[in-house]
Amino acid sequence: MSFQDAVRTCFQKYVVISGRAQRSEYWWFFLFTAVVGYILGTLDGMFFSSGPNGAPSVLQGLFSLGTILPSICAGGRRLHDRDMSAWWMLLLLVPLIGVLVLLVMFALPGTRGPNRFGPDPLGGDGPAPLDEGFVRSSIPRSGQD
Numbered sequence: 001m002s003f004q005d006a007v008r009t010c011f012q013k014y015v016v017i018s019g020r021a022q023r024s025e026y027w028w029f030f031l032f033t034a035v036v037g038y039i040l041g042t043l044d045g046m047f048f049s050s051g052p053n054g055a056p057s058v059l060q061g062l063f064s065l066g067t068i069l070p071s072i073c074a075g076g077r078r079l080h081d082r083d084m085s086a087w088w089m090l091l092l093l094v095p096l097i098g099v100l101v102l103l104v105m106f107a108l109p110g111t112r113g114p115n116r117f118g119p120d121p122l123g124g125d126g127p128a129p130l131d132e133g134f135v136r137s138s139i140p141r142s143g144q145d
Contacts, residue, residue, distance in 0.1 A: 001022060001024040001025050001028065002028075003028045003031075003032070005025075006024060006025045006026075006027075006028030006029050006032075007028065007029055007032050009021075009025055010025065010029040010070045010071075010073075010074045011070055013070075013073060013074075013077070014069050014070040014073060015069055015073060016073055016077070017073050017076040017077060017080075017086050018077075018080075018117070018118070019077055019080065019117065019118045019121075020077055020078075020080045020081040020110065020115075020117050020118050020119075020120070020121045021074055021077035021078045021080070021081055021121065022081060022110065022121040022122055023078070023081075023106070023107070023109065023110070025074065025077075025078075025121070026074050026075065026077075026078040026106055027106070029070070029071070029074050030071075033063075033067050033071060036063060037060055037063060037064065040057075040059040040060040040063050041057060041059075041060040043059055044057045044058055044059050044060050072089060075089050075102070075106065076089055078105075078106050078110075079105060079106075080115075080117035080118070081110030081111065081115075081117070081121060082105060082108060082110055082111060083110075083111045083115040083116065083117065084105065088102070088105065089102070110122075
């Protein structure tokens with residue numbers, strides 16, 4: 001999935017938690033929100049600075065409000081791809097460790113083939129069947145695994 005497709009999909013499905021999201025969809029949208037948030041934060045500091053003590057984040061705050069639901073829903077769909085409930089998103093409420101655990105879960109590949117949340121977004125039908133010409137090896141196995 002391309003960058004534009006991922007951002008478009010996440011905004012089109014901004015309140016849709018059902019279904020599955022492939023890794024590229026989630027991570028492209030994550031990159032989009034991080035880069036745009038950084039740029040808007042910089043612009044806030046340049047144009048809306050209220051003095052040496054800090055600057056109100058007007059632009060970045062509005063952008064964050066507009067992307068919080070799509071981000072949560074994309075994360076839920078990403079967890080669905082791993083055959084996990086979107087309720088795991090509540091780990092975001094656990095400082096640091098919860099965020100790190102979720103980042104690892106988002107980075108791991110999804111389940112192959114359909115799962116309880118829908119078909120594979122990559123189009124896979126599950127593990128490939130063995131080839132008809134498959135022949136067992138004549139090399140004996142040792143007792144060690």
